[in-house]
Each structure stands twice: as C-alpha cells, then as structure tokens.
Amino acid sequence: MKVxxxxxxxxxxxxxxRGVLTDTLPGLEGAHVTVVDKLTYAGSLANLAPVATSGRLDVVPGDVCDPALVEAVMRRHEGVVHFAAESHVDRSIRAAAEFAMTNVVGTQVLLDAALRHGVERFVHVSTDEVYGSIPSGSWTESSPVAPNSPxxxxxxxxxxxxxxxxxxxxxxxxxxxxxxxxGPYQHPEKLIPRFVTNLLEGRTVPLYGDGSQVRDWIHVDDHCRATALVLERxxxxxxxxxxxxxxxxxxxxTGLLLRACGADWDRVVQVEDRKGHDRRYALDDSRLRDELGYRPEVDFAGGLAATVRWYRDNPGWWRPLVID
Structure with missing residues (x-):
C-alpha cells in the first residue's frame, strides 16, 4: 500500500x-510512505531520523494549500492520512488566519485531489477540542461540535x-x-514537553488559572495504532x-511532572488563564473499541516516565526549540 x-x-x-516503516502498525506492514510537510517551526526532518534511510520513505517539502504540489503527490497513493494542521491554541488566539488557511483550505485542497485520483481511504485526523467543554459525562460521535477557540x-x-x-x-x-x-518529539510549546524541558533547565513553569482544567491523555503510539485501524477498517x-x-x-x-523531574511547587508560577479556556474534555471511544478492537497499550505512568526520560536524554533535539 502507498500512503x-x-x-x-x-x-x-x-x-x-516511524510506526509504518518499522512495521509496528496494524495493516500497514510493508507500506510505502510519502510525507508532505511544510517544515514549519513544529515540523522537522529530525523527527524522521530513525527511519530516514528506509527505502519505503519519500519526503516532499511543501504546503497542503498548494494545489499543484498536492496534485503531483496525490497520484499513485491508495491511502491518505491527514495530520497536517496548525494546532497550538495560544497561537490561534493571537493570529487565526494561518489556522484557517492550513486547517480548512489545506483540507479542501487535499480532498479535491483525493477525489480526482480515486483515493481508496482518506483519514482526516482531528481533535476532541471541536466539541468545546463538557462538565460531566463524555461526548459521543453524534454530539454536536461547539468549538470555543479559533x-x-x-x-x-x-x-x-x-x-x-x-x-x-x-x-x-x-x-x-x-x-x-x-510522547517523544513533541514541540516544547505544548504542556508536557514545555514543563519537562523548563524543569530540566532549572526554570519555572506556567500554570494557567487554578489548574483545574481536565484533560484526557493518550500516548502518541496508541493514537497512531488507532489511526492505522481506522485507515484499514x-x-x-x-x-x-x-x-x-x-x-x-x-x-x-503538574504534580506528576514535578516529581518526575525532582522539582518542587516553588517552580510553578500561576498565570492568567487562557481566553475561552475549555474546562474539560472527555470522549466516549466505545465505537472504536467495539467495532475495530482498539485498546490503549501504553500505561500512562510508564509512558509519562519514558517521555520524561526521552527529553532528559535528548537535549540536543529540544534546546533549540525551547520557548520563553
């Protein structure tokens, strides 16, 4: 399969x-991968270094908003997995135009090209944030979208x-x-890598508001396994x-990360809450479990410890990316 x-x-x-090219994702053993990436601040060829020599990998630098480029690369592919997106909420609050272009127009360009070339499978990867906030219970796939951030x-x-x-x-x-x-290779603008890298460098970490916002956490490898199942079936x-x-x-x-990095609460600075900050996200994923047999495989405690260890062992990857 060409993806x-x-x-x-x-x-x-x-x-x-990396999962496809190491044959660890279900249904994609032996698949060939073409990567299209704009290589912005959040994308780097260093993230593909472990599989860079694979004969099953092609990398095409470029923007999904470019119809000519997308048209050229779409042909001869049976499947598309669309991860490309501007994804940082704080950046979208400051300047939303690039988010609208990449996330909406880029998706439209890909869909048009996939339609012209008869792509057999197209997985569009999205987020629980489209639902807004839920005080109790969990969203199902039929819940209405009610987004609060750009x-x-x-x-x-x-x-x-x-x-x-x-x-x-x-x-x-x-x-x-x-x-x-x-997980590893996550840009330090996001919560876990930002806190870990700051703590490892002896810096403080910012906690929005009272810190009572609730999030559900999944290791990136489990997300990729789920994506492969959806692509296949x-x-x-x-x-x-x-x-x-x-x-x-x-x-x-924050308490877990402080302990993992050997730091105390005096390293935490409470800052003004984010505008429109959603209080809680929660997904009912029984459809994926019942229909496709999905189960998370990475225990959170072990996955978090391994993630902290990866950042501790790879300062050369993240130090050039650290933000204030």
Whole structure:
C-alpha cells in the first residue's frame, strides 16, 4: 500500500510514519510512505531520523494549500492520512488566519485531489477540542461540535468539510477525534514537553488559572495504532473517537511532572488563564473499541516516565526549540 501522510514531520505524524516503516502498525506492514510537510517551526526532518534511510520513505517539502504540489503527490497513493494542521491554541488566539488557511483550505485542497485520483481511504485526523467543554459525562460521535477557540473552530470546519465529501461525492473519508497526546518529539510549546524541558533547565513553569482544567491523555503510539485501524477498517463517512482513559487536572499533571523531574511547587508560577479556556474534555471511544478492537497499550505512568526520560536524554533535539 502507498500512503500519503501530511504533516508527517510533525509530532504525531512522524510517530505514525516511524510506526509504518518499522512495521509496528496494524495493516500497514510493508507500506510505502510519502510525507508532505511544510517544515514549519513544529515540523522537522529530525523527527524522521530513525527511519530516514528506509527505502519505503519519500519526503516532499511543501504546503497542503498548494494545489499543484498536492496534485503531483496525490497520484499513485491508495491511502491518505491527514495530520497536517496548525494546532497550538495560544497561537490561534493571537493570529487565526494561518489556522484557517492550513486547517480548512489545506483540507479542501487535499480532498479535491483525493477525489480526482480515486483515493481508496482518506483519514482526516482531528481533535476532541471541536466539541468545546463538557462538565460531566463524555461526548459521543453524534454530539454536536461547539468549538470555543479559533484553532478548534478551524478543525471543526475541516471535519465537516471532510465528511461532506463523503456524503456529496462518495469519497471514502473517515474522521478521528483524539484526546491530548504526549510522547517523544513533541514541540516544547505544548504542556508536557514545555514543563519537562523548563524543569530540566532549572526554570519555572506556567500554570494557567487554578489548574483545574481536565484533560484526557493518550500516548502518541496508541493514537497512531488507532489511526492505522481506522485507515484499514473504519467505515467511510463515520467519526471515531480515540480516548486515552487517563483524566487529570492540569494541576494534578503538574504534580506528576514535578516529581518526575525532582522539582518542587516553588517552580510553578500561576498565570492568567487562557481566553475561552475549555474546562474539560472527555470522549466516549466505545465505537472504536467495539467495532475495530482498539485498546490503549501504553500505561500512562510508564509512558509519562519514558517521555520524561526521552527529553532528559535528548537535549540536543529540544534546546533549540525551547520557548520563553
């Protein structure tokens, strides 16, 4: 199988590519991968270094908003896994235009090209943030989207656009919406790597508001396994939730990271809460479990310890990326 992976040099996309090329993802053993990535601040060829010499990998630097480039690379691919996105909420609050272009227009360009070339499977990777906030219980795939940040709004728009191509044109699109990811190679603008790298450097860490925001956490390798299952056997036109089963408040997570890095609470600085900050996300992923047999394999405690250890062992990767 030949699979086009957009955003394949980013955090989650590169984990998926590494999984394919090491034959650890279900149904994709022996597959050939073409990566299209704009190589912005959040994407790096260093993330693909472990599989860079594979004869089954092609890397095409470029923007998914470029119709000519997308047209050239789409042909001869049976599957598409669309990870490429602007994804940092704080950046979307400051400047939303790039999010609208990449997340919505880029998705439309890919869908048009996939339709022209008769792509057999198209997985659009999205987020639980499209639903807004839920005080109790869990969202199902039939829950209405109600995004609160510009980032989430652009992802919701892209989701609806992708699903419309199935309903209108019959394009075999599936949408996945996933919980918060963690693991190696994640840019230090995100919570876990930012806190870990700051603590390892003897710096303070910022905790938004009272830290009571609740998030569900999933290791990136589990997310990639779920994505592979949906690519292989997901029902076109459907949405699949990918949960991690590990709900924590940001304050609880901060305590775990402090202990893992040998630091105390005096390293935590409480800062003004993010505008429109969602209080809680929670996904019901029983469809993925019941229909496709998905189960998370990475225990949170072990996965978090391994993630902290990776950042401790790889300062050459993250030090040039650390933000204030």
């Amino acid at each position: 086009l992976v957009t955003g394949g040099a980013g955090f989650i996309g590169s984990a998926f590519v 980032y989430a709004a652009t992802k919701a728009g892209a989701d609806l656009l992708a699903l419309s191509y199935h309903r209108t044109h019959g394009l075999p699109v599936t949408v996945t919406r996933c919980a918060n990811n963690y 997901g029902k076109p036109g459907e949405v699949y939730h990918v949960g991690g089963g590990q709900e924590l408040t940001n304050r609880e997570l």
